[in-house]
Amino acid sequence: MSSNKDGFVQYHFRDAIGGFFEFPTENARAILPPDLQPIEPHHGSSVLSVMAFDFHDSPVGEYGELILSILVAPRIDPGQPWPRSAFYPFRLGTTTRESREHAIERWHLPHYMQDISIAWERGDGHIRIAATDRGQPIVDMTITEHEWSPVEHRYQAFMNDEDGAYTSTIIMAGQFSENEEERGGIVIHSQAMTDLLEDWEVDVTPFRELWMKNGLQTFHPLQQLASYARR
Amino acid sequence: MATRVEAQTSMSVSDYDYSSFFYSSSDDPFAILEPYNEWYTRALQQGYYLFSQPMSTPPRGKIDLTEGLHHQHIKLLNLSSYNYLGLSYRPEVIAAAKAALDQYGLGAAGSPILSGTMDIHVQLEEALAKFKGKEAAMVFPTGYSTNVGMISGLMRPGDWVIADQNAHASIVDGAILSKANVRFFRHNNPADLEKKLKQTTGKKLVAIEGVYSMDGDVCPLPELLAVAKKYGARVLLDEAHSAFVYGANGRGVAEHYGLEDEVDIHIGTFSKALGGQGGYVAGTRNLYNYLKGFARSRVFSCTLSPVVAAGVLKSLEIAQKEPQLREQLWKNVAHIRSRLEDEGVDVGESTSQVIPIMVRNDRRIFELGHKLLRAGLYLQPIIYPAVAKHRSRFRVSISASHTFEQLDEGVATLVRVLREEGILV
Secondary structure, eight states: OOOOOOEEEEEEEEEEEEEEEEEEEEHHHHOOOTTTTTOSSSSEEEEEEEEEEEEEESSSEEEEEEEEEEEOOOBBTSOOOOOSSEEEEEEEEEEHHHHHHHHHHHHHOBOSSSEEEEEEEESSSEEEEEEEEETHHHEEEEOOOOOOEEEEEEEEEEEEEEEEEEEEEEEEEEEEEEEEEEEEEEEEOSGGGGGTTTTTTOSSSSEEEEEEEEEEEEEEOEEEESSSSOO | OOOOOOGGGGGGGGOOOOOGSOOBBBSSSGGHHHHHHHHHHHHTTTTTOOOOOBOOOOSSSSEEETTTTTEEEEEEEEEOOOOOTOTTTHHHHHHHHHOOOOHHHHHHHOTTTTTTTOOOHHHHHHHHHHTTTTSSSEEEESSSHHHHHHHHHOTTTTEEEEEETTHHHHHHHHHHHHHHHEEEEEETTTHHHHHHHTTTTSEEEEEEESBBBOOOEEEEHHHHHHHHHHTTTTTEEETTTTTTTSTTTSOOOHHHOOOOOTEEEEEEESSSTSSSSOOEEEEOOHHHHHHHHOOOOHHOOOOOOOHHHHHHHHHHHHHHHHHHHHHHHHHHHHHHHHHHTTTOOOOTTTTTTEEEOOOOOOOHHHHHHHHHHHTTTOOOEEEETTSSSTTOOEEEEEOOOHHHHHHHHHHHHHHHHHHHHHHOO
């Protein structure tokens, strides 16, 4: 069951998938707050993370979510646990209004304000999603599997809105597969949710593919930041 | 209640890499040192660090080494050194270096444009230019400084450097320092190079390598050159791992393909096949003269030690006079490749003297490395981020000085450990 005690919020999911795609750093810097540094796998190339979740139990019930983020340098504090990596989500789409309002109010996450649909196709060794808005395609993405092992990973998310800047630790636990075999793919359609990406030169092959099954996502209490992680 | 993961003890050191420790949230630049050192210390303790283990012998087929986990002195069969022609410890090379030590002393004691140029440096540059069939060759103190000085000395803000995605850090850093626009094309992929070049205007430099050091594969030079020329780009070919090894006369992959005149800038190092240290740029006299003023990594470094320069000059002479060294190297490569194939070992895409032994298991590669050390075989593990996740491997470097018996012993040890550990079935 999901819980909401002491500021920790849990979201149970059947599948969570992610693809990391290279795109020009100048595009990343154009939307990142100045104090967040993009991770560059190659000089001049940053990382667009496209993630999709199939939640079956949460404080706002069952829903699907599509998240567009940029990978940024994690905030490392002496004496504190280290995040595996950090994200700056710049646009999210959800399948229900309730989940959208919850995420905006609770986590200050920037949303596409229409209900979207996410179709999941689970195949042999791969999983595909097709995200649409009233029949109009947004994103099609295929992620392939590798070896599975149980993990508990710590991530960081950075958010900002007109009220301020925030960060939260997110723990992801479940059966996990990760590979850099470049077998997956993405099609980003021209659509209102993806309008920011239209002029970006995004690789169509993910250099890293992530997939977690039967997992639990736990948000730690939100922290307000005086500024983002400083250089 | 949420599951909290506050204890670091449950974390795996392999979940992190250098990018995790690039920034801290503090205003004190030293604040990142403590978290990084905690990670580094754990990596050492857990055996996740098999690098920088000191050797106390020349990089021969058999070496003495102090291993890092228990600090024990051990004797190993060495399949890790770059000494492709076995020249680093040739008696004539050592004698030349000793004579130079007597004549010049230890160092050059100055920048090459001030007091650091000695006649041995001029002789080396002239011999290199003659060998490469170019108007001029310029010597740099290291291979790294060669690409850094070459690229940053020539390219400017607003220009374009288009490099293979597996290009060496020295190419990347040279491009960054130049402040030119930088793009990377998919490894050895002419179609993607064309896609990237189509998006550029103005001055363009395509930077590629003859043999890539992690996979041991050779660049498709004819196809890449054709694309580069179509878009008016100059081409820099780094032959760090292919010069003195490839081509009928050892002039590298460019000679192998018969395309030496089509390549605009020839780069190489002395630290691989010639067994020394330093690097060079070979090309036109105009390029030489320009770099003399603008290659800041050379201008503001002390010149290569005359001792090393004399040793390298002798190595170059031997490499030309003894083509049988290259022949022996290729016989050795064919021999070990055949043995590895017979045993079903995965060697990836390699066709060169650099042979990856693909393990494809990031979590077990260091454990395997320790087992190989205990079994008497010295192989370097290569792991993310040097290569993609789950493409971890050991890298075998073959030398002309290896004997077939040593190569057979190496394969037998490797195969036994891989089978015992279930990597090889």
